[in-house]
Amino acid sequence: MKTVRLLSAALLTAAALIALGPAGNATTDPNVLSKANQALFAADHLASIHEPSVLVYDFEKKGSLEPGFSDTVEETITKIWPNGHKDLSFHFLTGTNHVEFQDFPDFVSNPVFMLFLERDVRELQRQTHGNALYFRTLIRQALAGSATLAPTTFDFNGAKHKGTEIRVQPYINDPSNERYPEFAKKTYIFILSDEIPGSVYKVNAITPGPTDDQPITDESVTFREIHSSSNHAESGGDASGKEN
Numbered sequence: 001m002k003t004v005r006l007l008s009a010a011l012l013t014a015a016a017l018i019a020l021g022p023a024g025n026a027t028t029d030p031n032v033l034s035k036a037n038q039a040l041f042a043a044d045h046l047a048s049i050h051e052p053s054v055l056v057y058d059f060e061k062k063g064s065l066e067p068g069f070s071d072t073v074e075e076t077i078t079k080i081w082p083n084g085h086k087d088l089s090f091h092f093l094t095g096t097n098h099v100e101f102q103d104f105p106d107f108v109s110n111p112v113f114m115l116f117l118e119r120d121v122r123e124l125q126r127q128t129h130g131n132a133l134y135f136r137t138l139i140r141q142a143l144a145g146s147a148t149l150a151p152t153t154f155d156f157n158g159a160k161h162k163g164t165e166i167r168v169q170p171y172i173n174d175p176s177n178e179r180y181p182e183f184a185k186k187t188y189i190f191i192l193s194d195e196i197p198g199s200v201y202k203v204n205a206i207t208p209g210p211t212d213d214q215p216i217t218d219e220s221v222t223f224r225e226i227h228s229s230s231n232h233a234e235s236g237g238d239a240s241g242k243e244n
Contacts, residue, residue: 036147036166039192045110045199046077046086052229053077055198057112059093063217064209065127071097073221075112075198076229084108090115110198113190116221120188120205128180135170139188142170154191154201156223163193163201182216183207197226 033042057073071093079087088104092115099119104111117139125132143166152165169187171177177184189204201223207216 034144034147035149036143036168039149039164039166040113040143040190041109043192043199044084044108045192046108047084048194049077049086049197049226050080051077052080053197053226054229055110055112055226056224057221058224059219059221061217061219063207063215063219065207065216069097071095072224073112073115075110078103078229081106092119110200112198112200112221113203116203116205116219117188120219124180124183124186128183130180138170138174139168142168146173152191154193156196156201161193161195161201163191163195166190166192186217196223198223 053076055075055077057075059071059073060068061070062068072091073093074091076089076091077086078089081087085106085108088107088111090101090104090112092099092101099115101115101118117136121132121135121139124130124135147166147168150165150167152163153160154163155161167187167189169185171180171184171186174184186205186207189202189206190200191202191204192199193201202220204218204220206218209216
């Protein structure tokens, strides 16, 4: 399988980064964004990082639909500007699962969740023979309207941490979801926390199955660690990609 090239940073900014306000209009003004979009798109997720670093995330694919695998996502902060903005690059999965994204210049939010979503809608396009742009639009509309936010706690490195959980079901009220009924209840869950470097602790996409313990699909990225980019260069990075 060849490496898949998805949207460049410029196209991703136009297609996914421009969020929707409560009325459904495209906007970049944080004052009119929904609470979910404010938390995801307008927050300074990277504020606590003050030197070039590598954020490492565990990727896991499970579910009854297809064979699963475990892999790694690495986000490298290549430059920090005087105003605190960051230049970013990604190594998103490895081997035959690798997805290539171009660099993200001058960012304050953490786009790892956007890359996860972009891969997800491309997978949904493959699985349903639908259209990735259609699914992407439904996600954006749901984040602007029906997404729920709630405080949450989670365990990380043996300690309890506080965060915010954003939960959304973009396809459940789609009049056309009879074309992809098994995915109509697919749920996206984002756990954000300022107590975690990069502020994005976990992103999860779950398609429920007949029982709670038998999802059709269950994919996630979860923060593992942060280290300096110089240490990463010395170690040569992570090239694992283990099938389950």
